[in-house]
Amino acid sequence: xxxxxxxxxxxxxxxxxxxxxxxxxxxxxxxxxxxxxxxxxxxxxxxxxxxxxxxxxxxxxxxxxxxxxxxxxxxxxxxxxxxxxxxxxxxxxxxxxxxxxxxxxxxxxxxxxxxxxxxxxxxxxxxxx
Numbered sequence: 748x749x750x751x752x753x754x755x756x757x758x759x760x761x762x763x764x765x766x767x768x769x770x771x772x773x774x775x776x777x778x779x780x781x782x783x784x785x786x787x788x789x790x791x792x793x794x795x796x797x798x799x800x801x802x803x804x805x806x807x808x809x810x811x812x813x814x815x816x817x818x819x820x821x822x823x824x825x826x827x828x829x830x831x832x833x834x835x836x837x838x839x840x841x842x843x844x845x846x847x848x849x850x851x852x853x854x855x856x857x858x859x860x861x862x863x864x865x866x867x868x869x870x871x872x873x874x875x876x
Contacts, residue, residue, distance in 0.1 A: 753822045753874045756812045757783035760847050763810045765790065767801035775801060780843040781810075787866050788824065791840045794861040802828045808867055820876025830866040839864045 749757065762778040769775045775797060779790040788810070792799040802808060806828040814820035834840055837853060840862050844853040856862075 748869045749822070749824075749872055750874055753872075754783075756814055756820075756822045757788070759812075759815065761812050761815050763788070763790065763812050765798065766809045767798050768805045768807060769797070769801055770804065780847050781812075782839070782843060782846070787829070787868055788826075789839065789864050789866050791834060791843060791862055792865055794863060799831075799863065799865070802865055803831065810867070814876065817876060821874065823873040824867070824869045824871070826868050826870040828865055829868045830864075832864040832866060834862040834864050837862060 763781040764776055764778050766774050766776045777798060779792075781788055781790045783789075807825075808828055809823065809825045811821055811823045832839075837856060840853045840856070841851065844850045848854070
C-alpha cells in the first residue's frame with residue numbers, strides 16, 4: 748500500500764498530523780508520535796482526549812507525515828481505525844518515548860491517565876516529493 752520510496756518517513760521521528768471527525772462533523776487535527784509495523788500505523792491516546800472520542804464514534808482517519816529534511820516531501824494516509832488496544836503497562840507508549848526522545852519511559856505519564864493504542868489500517872496513500 749505504501750510506496751517503498753516513502754517508507755523511510757514511517758520509520759523516521761517525524762510527527763504524524765492526524766485528522767479525525769468531530770461530533771459535529773468538523774475536522775480535528777493534532778500531531779502525534781506514531782509507530783509503523785509494516786501493515787498498521789499506531790499512536791497512543793488517553794481516553795479523556797477528543798481524538799479518542801472521535802475515533803470511537805467515527806473510525807475514518809487521515810494523517811500526513813512531512814519529511815523533516817524536505818518540507819515538500821510528504822506522505823498522506825487515509826484509512827480506518829481497526830482496533831483500539833489497551834496499553835496498561837505503557838509498553839507502546841514507552842516504545843514511542845524511546846523512538847522520539849531516546850528515553851526508556853514516557854516522562855509525562857500521569858497515573859490517572861488510561862492509555863490506549865489506536866491502530867490504523869491504511870486504505871489510500873498519496874505522496875509527493
